[in-house]
Amino acid sequence: MDKPVHVAVGVIEDSQGRILIARRPEHLHQGGLWEFPGGKVTEGEDVISALRRELREEVDIDVKQTRPLITIEHDYGDKLVLLDVHRVNSFQGEPHGLEEQPIQWVAIEDLGKYEFPVANRAILNAIRLPDQLMITGTFDTVSECLERIRQAVENGVRLIQLRAIHFKEKDYLMLAKQVLAVQDAGVSVLLNTSLELFKQTIAAGLHLNSQRLMQTPQRPIGLDKLFSASVHNEVELEHARNIGVDFILVSPVKPTLSHPNASPLGWERLSEFITRANCPVYALGGMKTAELDKVKQLGGQGIAGISLFTSH
16 A cells, blocks of 8 residues: 555634635645645654644744644545644734635634535544533433433533433433434434434434444444444444544543443553544543543543533
8 A cells, every 4th residue: 555645734723713724726636625724744744843834835824832633544546645633723923825725714613515525524523523522321210311411511511422221212212302402502412322213313413332333334324414433442443434433432541430340441542543543532431521631632532421421
């Protein structure tokens, strides 16, 4: 296999929360499509130095602060690329296209109106997804579950996975329809259930546990819905990549009360999973809010948990 073209990519955000995008010249690979500014990493050059150089040459800004966002390897057939994507948190200068390329500031919710190269889909997901994911966990009554979700939403949680393995499918469906009412408040709800049950709802996405993941030969839902999976080892990770998940939950990173017999992966293996995932990664298992920055510095999307969001 040919060595991938290593590209440093910047997701540049302004004070209004808008993202800078640029249009590729027609004569280039993937010409005419919109992209996030950046360019090739030269031999012997580190990624951040390349990013600073490319953004100075392309859009005339000086990068002051960045953090890893996501790493993506994609084979276009005629070209293999490795996108090393960083969020640009601070910069100086007023961006403009030094190479006469059109550039535009776009609100995050409007990015879907623009056509990007296929490899950029994972970047778009990383930009849109929040950095915290709540899993509902075990509860005794429907009202307890709904109250737990209400509190989480009030505290700013915007992505919820409804997990109720102790519920029969009929009862789960009834519960899901009540929970899905919170989607009107700008919250996305993922159903941890079968494809058949998911199709009977208006949920934002489907989550597969590792068992269902390994029994699923291809992406079971359209690109207009979120599709996630639980991953515990390299085999599951590879399968999740192959069927095109939008993001994964890697666990257990640390010892956890909910799975006391599971061997924790640790931070080093989590970092390896993040590098290889090709999609946003949430760390799950023993996570605390204070560890969110550590996960982000590894290039992860954020943290997920059950007790993390439960009031005591």
